[in-house]
Amino acid sequence: MNNRTSLFCDTVLAARVERAEAQLITAWNESARGRRGHALGFAIPVAGGVASYAEPDSPINKIAGLGFADLPAAADLEKIEQAYADRGAPIQAEVAGLADPALLELLAGRGYRLASFENVLGRALGGAVEPVVPPGVEVRPCGDDEFDAWLEVVVEATLHPDTQGVPWAEQFPRAILENAERDTLGLVSRYLATLDGVPAGGGSMRITDGVAQLTGAATAPAFRRRGIQSALLAARLADATAAGGDVAVITVQPGSRSQQNAQRRGFDLLYSRAVLTRTS
Structure with a gap:
């Protein structure tokens, strides 16, 4: 792994990654609206991205994928802002650092303010993936019969970051x-990690346009520092390579343990996203 060439991210690659993100959120939103009723949420295409609202406090209530096509028109933003206001929801817009700089100026002029950052890491695929098999740890695709166990461990871990x-x-x-x-x-592939047969962590992945999105991974607090995150990464990278993906990406908090683990597994920082908020 020490001889691996670092992955350089230009605006073309960033556009692919952001487009895959917008497509995932759109499909995810469609599923949520199917559960709740389509009139209660929305997924509005805008300037190559999407404005999504699923339900109160949902993690996919956001505007994503902007800045790699034309700038959004004022009328389109007004429509989106009104849609969030009608539901009493704040607005969150995620803007990649490689997006058109004019987008940030446009949003700032409409009252959007910087709230935080997140990092997008990537690793080129195509070569052999180094296996990671910590003692007692097994990672396997999660079948429907194991979904409840997967859900419990992933949600519990997410609640205790x-x-x-x-x-x-x-x-x-x-x-x-x-x-x-x-x-x-039906949108992502799931992986369950066990330690000595006990569910200890889980992850997921979606492949779109050759981009393998590592859409989440979590380890229950009692099982951390045992190599489970690295094992989940390795298993998904191997499957993404076998499926013909050419790049894997993961979104992490700056300086987090997840970023540290991913960089140890050959991921590079591609760009940061600015997270902007506006009260509707």
Whole structure:
């Protein structure tokens, strides 16, 4: 792994990653609206991205994927802002550092303010993936019969995040996290990690346009520092390579344990996203 070439991210690659993100959120939103009723949420295409609202406090209530096509028109933003206001929801816009700089100026002029950052890491695929097999740890695809065990360990871990690095600015109720994970059924591939046969962690992945999105991974607090995160990464990277993906990406908090683990596994920092908020 020490001889691995660092992955350089230009605006073309960033556009692919952000487009995959917008596509995932759109599909995820469609599933959530199917559960709740389509009139209660929305997924509005805008300037190559999407404005999504699923339900109160949902992690996919956000505007994503902007800045790599034309700038959004004022009328489109007004429509989106009104849609959030009608639901009493704040607005969150995520803007990649490689997006058109004029987008930030446009949003700032409309009252959006910087709230936090998140980092997008990437690793080129195509070569052999180094296996990671810590003692007692097994990672396997999660079948429907194991979904409840997967959900319990992932949600419990998410509710007790690691404290290294910059903490997540957002916190979500357990019921909302459970809804969000159920809404991804059929959208992502799931992986269950066990330690000595006991569910200890879980992860997921989606491949779009050659981009393998590592859409989440978590380890229950009692099982941390045992190599489970690295094992989950290795298993998904191997499957993404076998499926023909050419790049894997993961979103992390700056300076977090997740970022440290990913960089040890050959990931590079591609760019940061600025998270902007506006009260609707």
